[in-house]
Amino acid sequence: MPVATPHPLGLSPIALGLWRAGRVQLPTARLVELIATSLDAGVNTFDLADIYGNYAGEQAFGAALAASKLPRSAVRLISKCGVCSVSEARPAHRVKHYDNGGDHVRASVDASLKTLGTDYLDLFLVHRPDFLLDADELAEALRQVVQAGKVRHVGVSNFSPSQQRLLASRLHGLPGGLAANQVELSVLHRAPFTDGTLDLCQEQRCVPMAWSPLGGGFLFSGETDEAARVRTALAEVGEALGGATADQVALAWLMRHPSGILPVLGTTDPARVQSAAGASALQLDRQQWYQIWQAATGTTIP
Template sequence: MTTLHAPCPAVRTSDQGPALSRVVAGMWRLGEWNLAPQARLALIERCIELGITTFDHADIYGHYSVEGLFGEALALQPAMRQRIQLVSKCGIQLVSKARPQHAIKAYDTSAEHITASVHNSLRELQTDYLDLLLIHRPDPLMDFDEIAETFEALREAGKVRHFGVSNFTRHQFECLHRRFPLATNQVEFSPLQLAPLYDETFDGLQDQRVAPMIWSPLGGGRLFRDDPASAPLRTALGKVAAETGRPVTTVVFAWIMQLPCAPLPITGSGRIEAIAEAAAATELKLTRTQWFEILRAATGHDVP
């Protein structure tokens, strides 16, 4: 494949955190792309060509099937494991045929569940370690001390190299971070979901020198739908895209990555063209005027 830009760079998410690609390939919908194992392997290879070497998973994706699909592809070329970083998440229990023991959708951040989830993920992904494990969502019954002790045991066993959380508030993150060094907080953010800008999530992570990971950076595709409510935002994005000569996807990813907390956005597409547009954002810096034009369109008003 011919790339039209430099490969996506790698960055550390914190002083002691893992080195991940600046843009991360999200595997949530891998099962929906109907790819044969060899085609899945080809997608991984093409991501690597773009410098996207980090692949985001969760045990529940595809009703507990996606990690197995990825592992099946990786098994076709085992040496590729040394060139990529695998991220997974645990802590959500789905009611699923794959987990008949689950009677209700719930959260479980007990030591037993986290440890069992890691072993399942390692088996499905056909690897002997995870580069990064995240608690998927805050659990009302979570015990910060128990989680920290479980993380330490998994690290000492060589099963997981780094740890973080997902969808945690600033306070929840800092409570666990005081007990065990966290590498990231994966949160939802896009021009359609601005809460982390204003609820201290990004401020707190910047203060801790921890880079967030960003899920749904394109608003789950809503940025491209003909919705009258988001028409001003689409207009603003189109204007900046025309000024920069870049696709709207590239502009959105660049807008996110320009934040000083250094977010790592996650792609959600199986199309390599869309993934390449996201990777190209690492080379684009918006002017301050362009950045605030997008924010104004996103909020519907000027800053105070």
């Protein structure tokens, strides 16, 4: 079922992440199929990072995009920088580290544009907060890449509420401000509901993006009591919703939150993208939402 509602950043309500595709070095033909099926299902937003596939993922995805012969406007491209892995592809890296410095951000945007074969990114994220983060320096670099037309919107990933607030405070006047914070978030990883992350996103109208929205697959294969309880609740709610599948209910559970959570799927299977896209048409009522919450926590709310 196609995803219909337009998103504030022009992104589809569900995105497809390419981390696992990069890890398994999905061949071009499989990437082309994945892109085509995603677009058919209404998923037009693709989440990448410089480090995916040991620094080769963007290149592979760019090749698949070129082979797809799609107009650039058919897709929304997200990339990230800031995690610096030790790799033969980056001989200057002696030690794994984070780098949110201005020079690194500017150079990484240029490198992502080149490897993806595009002249702009729809969203550029700072992948992880650098313990040596200088908010003025990072904000200036983010402003520059937006003002140069290389990036439409900027955001962060894995930032705590205090880190997000600090950086956002330096981006006043930038259209869109800090547009997204991509964090680990699923029915099995609920910390952002209680640690202030989703509150701040709602306050700042910043889009919370959920990475590992299906718990990295643990939702289906996990052998813990928690995972088993959640599977039972997802099945019950899915049945009440007319036969929705567990993946659809788990995603709709995230999307029910008023902060506008945008799940980033990780599957490499086109059929699973198609199934997941059906989540956009589901509307859990408040009690169904709490049924799943309480199944996950294993307790009744006070």
